Amino acid sequence: MQTRVAPMLETRGLAIGYHDGKKQSIVMSGLDLRLRGGSLTVLLGRNGIGKSTLLRTIAGAQPSFGGTVQLDGNDVAGYGKKELSRKLSLVYTDRTQAGGLTVWQLVSLGRYPHTGFFGRLDRHDREIVERSMAATGIAHKGDAFVAELSDGERQKAMIARALAQETPIIMLDEPTAFLDVASRIEVMALLHSLAREQGKAVLLSTHDVSQALQLADELWVVTDDRHVLCGCTEDLILSGAMRLMFSSAGERGGATFDMEVGDFCAQLPTDSCRGGYAIECCDKLLSHWLANALRRNGFSTAANSLGTIIAAAANDIAVKRPSGEVVRCTSVSELLAAIM
Secondary structure, eight states: OGGGSOEEEEEEEEEEEEEETTEEEEEEEEEOOEEETTOEEEEEOOTTSSHHHHHHHHTTSSOOSEEEEEETTEEGGGSOHHHHHTTEEEEOSSOOOOTTSBHHHHHHGGGTTTSOTTOOOOHHHHHHHHHHHHHTTOGGGTTSBGGGSOHHHHHHHHHHHHHHTTOSEEEEESTTTTOOHHHHHHHHHHHHHHHHHHOOEEEEEOSOHHHHHHHOSEEEEEOTTSOEEEEEHHHHHHHTGGGGGGTTHHHHTOEEEETTTTEEEEOOOSTTOOEEEEEEESOHHHHHHHHHHHHHTTEESSOOTTEEEEEEETTEEEEEOTTSOEEEESSHHHHHHHHO
16 A cells, blocks of 8 residues: 555655765765655665765755755755755754753754744644654653653654654654664654654664564665665565675675574574584474574584484473484573583
């Protein structure tokens, strides 16, 4: 259904980059991208690949080096600053320096595109500020100073500020960068809900791949050779596109994408393999973690040259050696001690 919704924003042959003195360096080019309302789109790619540059260029915060960004059918370059700020809000990854403001004051700054010359808030503006804080679960911190907030609360306040701006498009540059696991999950779930419930087009960059794959409606995957692959999350996973994010990792013994886990995992060297064990286990979860323990310790699960591991439960594991000898273990740690 989402693919039939007309895009709020699209790029046509977009080229992005930066100036190094008088030299112009193009990072990516020929980009045809689309953002649709009601969808959470996640931008993935390695560090330094150009994700922040892409977000800033799309948002009109820096000029493109070719092509166009179309917003509601009009070139972004033709919008005035205030007019553009009513269409699109951008939340940067930097820690906010607004520690001396209260949360309410910070969120109210999002109303600047809609207030008069003196920036005075009327009753309507104040109601929007209150609703934005409630939507992000930060209303109870309205009188607290930003400096007193946790990282997760501070990020919610910045998202509330973007909501108060009342733009149909919200872009966020690594909004979970400084957060713990629980806060990352909470913020990602919040952004997913905002897209669905308020019909906004939400675009964010992140390195939290597992959360992105669970919640993103669409992905923009920047490959090692700086192409951007776009589409439904599951279509890109099943096509193998995720492996192209770190296509040179195999050469350095780095990360590999595990489709079953839905995340990047360590690619351990195979030249020092101790040999292999077959695993017989009806419990998929137990089988997965047994294989994880074996691979981490240099054993293969593709062959049974050293024997077979038979697991009835986490506390009922047996190692059957080729000689017929059977060693029984009551934990994974006992199993590792028996085979090392």
